[in-house]
Amino acid sequence: MITRRDFLKGSSIAMGALAASGLRAPLTRAEGARQDAPPNVLLIMTDDMGYKDIGAHGHPHLMTPVMDGLREESVRLEQFHAIDPTCSPTRAALMTGRYSSRVGVWHTVMGRYMLREDEVTMADVFRGAGYRTAIFGKWHLGDTYPYAPRFRGFEHSVVHWGGGVGQAPDYWGNNYFEDHYHKNGEWKPFQGYCTDVFFDEALRFIEQHRDEPFFVYLPTNAAHQTHSNVPQRYADRYEDVDAPDRLKRFWGMISNLDDNLGVMLDRLDRWGLSDNTILVFMTDDGTTMGEEFNAGLRGTKGSHYDGGHRVPCFVRYPNGGIEGGRDVTRLTANIDLMPTLLELCGVSAPMDLAFDGASLAPLLTGEAVDWPDRTLCLHNQRVLHPIKGRNWAVMTDRWRLVDGAELHDIQADPGQQNNIIDDHPDVAGRLREAYDRWWEDISEHFGETTRFYVGSEHENPVALCAHDWLTDGTHNIPWHQNNIRNRMESNGPWALRAVRSGRYAFVLRERPAVAEYPLEAEQARLEVGDHNVTAEVEPGATEVRFEVELPAGDTMLQTWLIEDGEAARGAYYVDVHYLDG
Numbered sequence: 001m002i003t004r005r006d007f008l009k010g011s012s013i014a015m016g017a018l019a020a021s022g023l024r025a026p027l028t029r030a031e032g033a034r035q036d037a038p039p040n041v042l043l044i045m046t047d048d049m050g051y052k053d054i055g056a057h058g059h060p061h062l063m064t065p066v067m068d069g070l071r072e073e074s075v076r077l078e079q080f081h082a083i084d085p086t087c088s089p090t091r092a093a094l095m096t097g098r099y100s101s102r103v104g105v106w107h108t109v110m111g112r113y114m115l116r117e118d119e120v121t122m123a124d125v126f127r128g129a130g131y132r133t134a135i136f137g138k139w140h141l142g143d144t145y146p147y148a149p150r151f152r153g154f155e156h157s158v159v160h161w162g163g164g165v166g167q168a169p170d171y172w173g174n175n176y177f178e179d180h181y182h183k184n185g186e187w188k189p190f191q192g193y194c195t196d197v198f199f200d201e202a203l204r205f206i207e208q209h210r211d212e213p214f215f216v217y218l219p220t221n222a223a224h225q226t227h228s229n230v231p232q233r234y235a236d237r238y239e240d241v242d243a244p245d246r247l248k249r250f251w252g253m254i255s256n257l258d259d260n261l262g263v264m265l266d267r268l269d270r271w272g273l274s275d276n277t278i279l280v281f282m283t284d285d286g287t288t289m290g291e292e293f294n295a296g297l298r299g300t301k302g303s304h305y306d307g308g309h310r311v312p313c314f315v316r317y318p319n320g321g322i323e324g325g326r327d328v329t330r331l332t333a334n335i336d337l338m339p340t341l342l343e344l345c346g347v348s349a350p351m352d353l354a355f356d357g358a359s360l361a362p363l364l365t366g367e368a369v370d371w372p373d374r375t376l377c378l379h380n381q382r383v384l385h386p387i388k389g390r391n392w393a394v395m396t397d398r399w400r401l402v403d404g405a406e407l408h409d410i411q412a413d414p415g416q417q418n419n420i421i422d423d424h425p426d427v428a429g430r431l432r433e434a435y436d437r438w439w440e441d442i443s444e445h446f447g448e449t450t451r452f453y454v455g456s457e458h459e460n461p462v463a464l465c466a467h468d469w470l471t472d473g474t475h476n477i478p479w480h481q482n483n484i485r486n487r488m489e490s491n492g493p494w495a496l497r498a499v500r501s502g503r504y505a506f507v508l509r510e511r512p513a514v515a516e517y518p519l520e521a522e523q524a525r526l527e528v529g530d531h532n533v534t535a536e537v538e539p540g541a542t543e544v545r546f547e548v549e550l551p552a553g554d555t556m557l558q559t560w561l562i563e564d565g566e567a568a569r570g571a572y573y574v575d576v577h578y579l580d581g
Contacts, residue, residue: 050287052295074314083378085308088113097338114142123153145459176229223253491570508571521561
């Protein structure tokens with residue numbers, strides 16, 4: 001059996017094993033300009049743009065001429081759903097072709113966004129098949145070993161940390177301009193606006209590897225609205241619109257995306273790559289700008305109504321018989337894209353890898369004659385432990401069952417305004433049964449905790465952040481750097497896995513080391529494994545250090561920074577160093 005570790009090694013032994021399992025051998029365009037040369041893949045996913053946040057979809061103000069043009073050249077998946085309807089779950093499902101909760105992801109904080117280490121990603125398979133693989137932008141499936149993109153099949157990565165630029169795990173002080181991003185394991189400074197940087201870096205990678213097949217994943221931070229920022233000239237494009245500034249800035253972020261997409265498409269044309277590149281453009285969840293701008297759909301980001309998860313998805317691939325200007329109206333989802341792209345590229349996944357999604361290749365090429373009806377389920381949990389019956393929906397081509405209490409005929413009532421459950425009790429009963437089966441199927445590992453690995457030879461030290469405290473409510477999670485600046489009074493434990501027994505150092509800080517911020521506490525306390533120790537904090541110190549012996553295995557870590565005898569806060573940042581055995 002081929003494991004994830006075989007993919008990550010990238011060794012000749014692993015490549016030989018992959019070939020033996022039926023996976024495609026490494027190919028390059030240097031073999032000749034054959035018509036069967038492997039296609040490239042460029043997967044672009046923007047953040048927090050709903051279905052209508054594109055000019056061609058009827059937005060009254062947005063100017064997106066490039067997106068509109070790409071739409072005309074593409075097959076449009078008109079009933080495409082990002083399940084589940086927030087950032088990390090969408091990404092987990094996209095990268096694995098499996099339901100997000102099945103692979104350990106049902107939140108965006110508290111460690112519940114880290115893709116379980118034994119899951120195989122799209123990048124793993126493409127890299128094993130000889131593709132050059134890279135990611136630029138927002139990963140949001142874990143920032144440290146073994147979850148970070150450089151450990152999940154991406155040979156090249158330039159990403160911010162956490163769920164958005166400037167969130168608590170990210171480089172301190174990042175604000176969308178002149179930021180530091182994590183490049184192949186190290187923080188590096190970059191000049192310019194975040195979206196410009198990510199597109200520029202993607203173009204650099206594509207140009208470097210344009211004679212080889214590549215898989216480039218470009219999930220932008222924009223247009224993530226919370227604490228968003230954009231060059232003023234883009235917001236000024238909407239200065240004549242009578243709308244709040246937050247809307248103009250959001251639209252400005254989309255206009256900047258549109259400009260960058262235009263440069264990308266132009267370069268692909270110039271380099272002769274357009275025809276043999278599968279280009280997918282999609283977004284990760286519904287809009288954050290309210291139902292007023294959501295094409296009449298009910299709900300916005302996070303909602304289990306269609307407005308929270310129905311998103312645009314365009315697919316362009318001239319060499320693959322995918323003729324643009326056509327709509328596909330059958331029910332499709334992000335879990336379908338991994339099996340679809342692998343089939344279009346002639347790349348086989350390991351035989352024991354079970355997808356929840358289906359290949360859409362027959363729909364995209366127009367060859368599907370008898371496409372079967374399907375039933376898909378979703379939920380929005382955003383809690384420490386999943387709760388059956390919380391914010392769920394079951395979808396078919398015609399029906400939406402919401403929370404088991406509302407039934408909507410989506411073809412007659414796309415805005416989900418009319419509950420007709422009393423008229424169709426048999427349909428509602430059948431869909432409730434589908435939900436029960438789905439829950440039973442995906443919940444096998446709900447009792448497990450995805451842990452931070454410390455003491456690994458792959459990464460030492462490991463940076464922990466209060467963003468990942470395991471608490472019963474998210475209202476007291478310091479998920480953004482502004483929470484840290486405001487010194488949120490909160491605390492919680494981290495779940496660790498000590499890979500090796502030995503001596504570990506725990507360095508506690510209120511802000512990361514680069515901030516050089518003095519602790520306001522007089523005393524610090526650490527509890528990990530069997531250790532419960534305290535230390536005095538020297539006046540003006542920016543950190544306090546503990547050293548303890550830990551056995552290999554799973555444990556919990558919690559810290560306290562004590563001021564005036566009151567333990568109001570934990571250390572927001574802790575670096576864990578493995579010292580020796």
